[in-house]
Amino acid sequence: MKVKTWVALLLVAMLGLFMLSGCGGESPKAGDEAQPVEKASIKIGGSSTMAPIVAKVADNFTEEFKTWNKVDKSMPEEEIVIFVSTGGSGFGLKSAIDGTFDLGMVSKDLNDEEKAQFTAGSIVQIGSDVLDIAVNPNNPILNVKPDLTREEVKKVFAGTLKTWKELDASLPDRTIVICVRDLGGGASEVFDKSVMKGTPISPEALQIPSMGALAGKVMDNADAIGYVSSGLVNQNPDKLKALSVDGISPTLENILSGQYKIGRPLLMLSKEKPDTQEQLFMDYLKSEKGLKVVEEMGYIPATK
């Protein structure tokens, strides 16, 4: 009896505390308690194209320095912790604005309205990417018709051409499986601007929640076509093949000269002026070492 009563009282007390803490507004977040002076980590999120690049750079950065005072003598001796998560450019933009993330990753051009949100902060371009019109290596189109006009690409993605045969008579009579990013992806906006120009994407297109998964789908399915980051095509030369658009293939020269037009910048955003930690990491991203990773992953590094 005695024990039961005490247990019951304890439960009541816990319940009461739980309710009170609910009223107390902002409860401290898990990461904050370890280091009371500075925030203990940098949180970065957004574009699923950029996440692997930035995560790799963050890894190198943490490996190389381990604690902040080794990066810069004036900094305290604290462990470097950088979180990188994905979710799409739209999510990155939104989270950078509302402060969910310290830095947002966005892989698309910002319009003026979006830029206006960052006048007090910073927008840093770490590189560029183009969208390759990618198909599976087993697709006979690579031998028959490796070059599409922009109009044809548009017709395929709009669903006007339903089978490969309708695109070219010598191709098999199989449904074209269109793979696109959902509305949250930066790529969907870039593709709309440079190819679709307002024509809606076919309602039959598979919406895939990340660029990595989109590339995976095209690798798996012989009838699939999708716009895939050039980086991912470069990383998987045997599993993904790019088609030329208007006679221009997405080679490095054509991208750099600006002839291949379905391109987009890779941007890091911060709402306010980056603090010292964030600035140090951004500097590293923009340094030779950071840009080397951008290049190794198959993207075009920003020129300094």
Added chain:
Amino acid sequence: MFIKTRDKSIAEKLIVAALTTSAIIFGFMLIAILLFMLQESWAVWSEISVWSFLSGTDWRPVAAVPQLGIAAMIASTLWVAGGSLLIAAPLGFGSAVFLAEFAPFWLAAVLRPVLNILTGIPSVVYGFLGAAVLVRYFESSFDLATGESLFAASLVLAIMILPYIISNSESSLRSVPLEYRHAGLALGVSRPYMVWRILLPLAGKGMLGALVLALGRALGETMAVLMLAGNILLFPSSWFSQGEPLPALIALELGSATPGTLHYQGLFAAGFVLLLIVIAINILIHALQHKLKNEVSRF
């Protein structure tokens, strides 16, 4: 230490008060969620008519002239969830009868914990397995253009809801008083006959309740259907076509929708519709269980 009677009664009162408060708070929470969803989506209900939102088949939230219609998503949701019940119900009822009546004691003792563990597997794991195994299998062996389909989603959902159907049906079979079994066996009927003609009619309502509970869970499942249903905006024409169930739509687009836009409000409206469907199903369960109680007391 002694605890005086008076102390105890104070403690008891405290407990009762605390429990009552928490019950009331949880009741309000549901109402608050409903009100919040309604408020966030109000623009949709007032600008676009309720009917055209529910029956429209065009979902172009970021076009110059936004079009919001979720008929295709509602159909996909119901199709995926209903389909999973179609697969899971016979299997689940069969397993429940086996566990309750025919399984040797040791086998049931092994199977029950296994079922409980199955309910604890995160849905993203199911979705991942489905995407890695089922989707590829369908593509290679059925000559489908894409392996993602409402059927693939239903199949994985069926596995996810099976444990719920089995354990709930089993407990309603077990709740049939022993006298009925004894009376049946005393009359010399076979065991299968007794199950078929005595136990199932008596436990039927409870088993139906288990089914409806599982349906509620299947409707709200997000991760597995997001990975398997294909997420196309077309109205599903068959079980084997792709579709985008409501939870998948919300999960895909809410991250990027700007608060205050019609897109954002449209997603909240879609969530509100999903919530209403699930609540309607819960009310159905309640009504069924109420009926069941009356039925049993009549005997």
